[in-house]
Amino acid sequence: xxxxxxxxxxxxxxxxxxxxxxxxxxxxxxxxxxxxxxxxxxxxxxxxxxxxxxxxxxxxxxxxxxxxxxxxxxxxxxxxxxxxxxxxxxxxxxxxxxxxxxxxxxxxxxxxxxxxxxxxxxxxxxxxxxxxxxxxxxxxxxxxxxxxxxxxxxxxxxxxxxxxxxxxxxxxxxxxxxxxxxxxxxxxxxxxxxxxxxxxxxxxxxxxxxxxxxxxxxxxxxxxxxxxxxxxxxxxxxxxxxxxxxxxxxxxxxxxxxxxxxxxxxxxxxxxxxxxxxxxxxxx
Ligand SMILES: [Zn+2]
Ligand SMILES: [Zn+2]
Numbered sequence: 001x002x003x004x005x006x007x008x009x010x011x012x013x014x015x016x017x018x019x020x021x022x023x024x025x026x027x028x029x030x031x032x033x034x035x036x037x038x039x040x041x042x043x044x045x046x047x048x049x050x051x052x053x054x055x056x057x058x059x060x061x062x063x064x065x066x067x068x069x070x071x072x073x074x075x076x077x078x079x080x081x082x083x084x085x086x087x088x089x090x091x092x093x094x095x096x097x098x099x100x101x102x103x104x105x106x107x108x109x110x111x112x113x114x115x116x117x118x119x120x121x122x123x124x125x126x127x128x129x130x131x132x133x134x135x136x137x138x139x140x141x142x143x144x145x146x147x148x149x150x151x152x153x154x155x156x157x158x159x160x161x162x163x164x165x166x167x168x169x170x171x172x173x174x175x176x177x178x179x180x181x182x183x184x185x186x187x188x189x190x191x192x193x194x195x196x197x198x199x200x201x202x203x204x205x206x207x208x209x210x211x212x213x214x215x216x217x218x219x220x221x222x223x224x225x226x227x228x229x230x231x232x233x234x235x236x237x238x239x240x241x242x243x244x245x246x247x248x249x250x251x252x253x254x255x256x257x258x259x260x261x262x263x264x265x266x267x268x269x270x271x272x273x274x275x276x277x278x279x280x281x282x283x284x
Contacts, residue, residue, distance in 0.1 A: 002274035010246025012042035022251035119278035122169025157197035
């Protein structure tokens with residue numbers, strides 16, 4: 001069984017359940033339906049395990065770890081309700097996007113047991129417990145904590161390797177997000193020490209039969225290419241790892257955007273556009 005046509009398996013963050021997103025989840029899903037999507041994966045961020053992982057806007061709104069957990073529980077209630085209500089119009093997969101900060105593994109295990117998501121997007125947004133993609137300032141802090149930009153990349157891909165081995169996410173999210181505030185990323189990912197870690201991680205993804213996120217968020221920001229970068233996409237293609245578009249939408253305006261561009265790119269590169277059906281893989 002495979003899925004056909006426009007799809008996003010990473011996104012649907014909504015203002016209802018995420019402080020750095022906008023709009024109601026029902027309205028975001030209505031947008032997918034209007035754009036002709038017959039299937040979509042919704043993957044809200046998991047709540048933090050510790051208050052030090054709250055984002056500034058969450059702290060500003062007075063949210064605590066407990067509030068965030070309750071809100072996440074409410075997310076699953078809402079997305080499952082929408083899934084049932086809209087079943088004849090769109091197939092919704094109720095997922096979640098993980099983190100890889102210190103202590104994430106027992107936390108993710110607990111969330112999986114508690115909420116039984118349809119599938120997981122496995123992402124790394126923290127290195128040295130610093131959220132490097134939050135701003136160019138936090139990126140610089142992460143560089144300082146690691147020693148150099150190269151060391152930051154090395155630590156990122158090591159953490160990603162460990163996360164993939166432990167969590168076995170159906171979708172590996174924005175594989176090279178670590179390039180986000182690095183203008184020299186095209187050359188950096190070819191640097192032998194870094195390329196070796198990239199190859200190692202891709203081999204693991206292939207061994208575990210996982211899927212990769214063609215993450216279109218950079219296009220929404222006006223950047224030239226999605227995650228992963230072209231040279232990495234070629235490595236993925238040669239390993240025959242499936243890639244599925246993810247708009248990484250954080251509001252109605254971004255929902256489904258650039259998915260057509262993403263699919264054209266995949267077709268041009270010779271990827272299969274019969275999409276695998278998301279499922280939960282048992283954690284190690
Ligand atoms: Zn987000
Ligand atoms: Zn993410």
